[in-house]
Amino acid sequence: MPPALRLGVNIDHVATVRNARGGHRPDPIRAARIAAEAGADGITAHLREDRRHIVDADLPRLMAAVALPLNLELAATPEMVAIACRLRPHAACLVPERRDEVTTEGGLDAAGAGLALRDAVARLGDAGVRVSLFIDAEPRQLAAARTLGAPVVELHTGRYCDTVPGPEREAELARLRTAAADADRLGLECHAGHGLAYDTVAAVAAIPTMRELNIGHFLIGEAIFVGLGNAIGRMRALMTAARSNPSADPAGHGTAAQ
Numbered sequence: 068m069p070p071a072l073r074l075g076v077n078i079d080h081v082a083t084v085r086n087a088r089g090g091h092r093p094d095p096i097r098a099a100r101i102a103a104e105a106g107a108d109g110i111t112a113h114l115r116e117d118r119r120h121i122v123d124a125d126l127p128r129l130m131a132a133v134a135l136p137l138n139l140e141l142a143a144t145p146e147m148v149a150i151a152c153r154l155r156p157h158a159a160c161l162v163p164e165r166r167d168e169v170t171t172e173g174g175l176d177a178a179g180a181g182l183a184l185r186d187a188v189a190r191l192g193d194a195g196v197r198v199s200l201f202i203d204a205e206p207r208q209l210a211a212a213r214t215l216g217a218p219v220v221e222l223h224t225g226r227y228c229d230t231v232p233g234p235e236r237e238a239e240l241a242r243l244r245t246a247a248a249d250a251d252r253l254g255l256e257c258h259a260g261h262g263l264a265y266d267t268v269a270a271v272a273a274i275p276t277m278r279e280l281n282i283g284h285f286l287i288g289e290a291i292f293v294g295l296g297n298a299i300g301r302m303r304a305l306m307t308a309a310r311s312n313p314s315a316d317p318a319g320h321g322t323a324a325q
């Protein structure tokens with residue numbers, strides 16, 4: 068039996084809906100409490116430079132209200148790193164960020180990283196924050212993460228999730244599997260996320276060296292129809308089933324979202 072697989076629930080899009088109108092509702096901290104009750108192992112929140120969803124004031128509230136570990140996603144800028152070093156969440160996931168992108172498109176270029184990324188990893192590590200790098204499933208990015216001294220990598224699953232079942236999806240899945248095995252060999256803890264849904268989660272959850280999945284947009288969307296607790300509960304159940312019977316869904320066809 069592979070080690071346990073944690074589910075981090077990303078609450079950004081509750082804040083997106085709140086910010087669309089201003090004011091306080093819906094409250095992402097309430098979503099985090101529901102996630103905890105529904106079986107999440109952690110909460111993920113992305114403080115973007117443009118504050119388009121989570122805002123600074125959400126973070127201390129979140130850390131005070133919910134006992135689950137907080138995984139703070141952030142760009143490797145001096146401003147963001149200073150905020151993370153001050154707040155000292157359980158973990159920080161360094162992501163690429165462009166103001167004009169709709170969401171995080173592609174992984175960090177750890178291999179081509181300059182001093183800013185190296186410095187961010189070191190400063191966060193010195194502050195006692197577990198650092199992960201959000202990278203594409205490529206050998207050179209894994210090797211670079213190791214060289215930079217990050218203990219964790221999060222593999223970008225966007226390309227895999229954008230495919231339909233068939234050869235292209237198989238190829239993307241194979242890349243994720245290989246990268247997860249390579250991460251293990253390099254001594255890096257392996258996480259994954261971006262775009263995961265009911266029909267794509269099982270094959271990724273079945274990868275034995277995978278330790279954490281971070282999932283947001285699909286869960287918040289599904290919550291409109293079935294409630295957040297139910298959506299998380301079903302995702303958790305799919306992950307657990309895939310973990311205990313990895314060969315049941317080797318092609319990643321999964322359970323279609325209803």
Ligand code: PXP
Pocket residue numbers: 077079113140160162170171201221259260261262263281282283284285
């Ligand atoms: N992991 C990282 C590093 C991300 O940037 C995101 C998107 O914010 C996610 C996971 C979650 O992706 P999604 O919201 O598509 O599930």
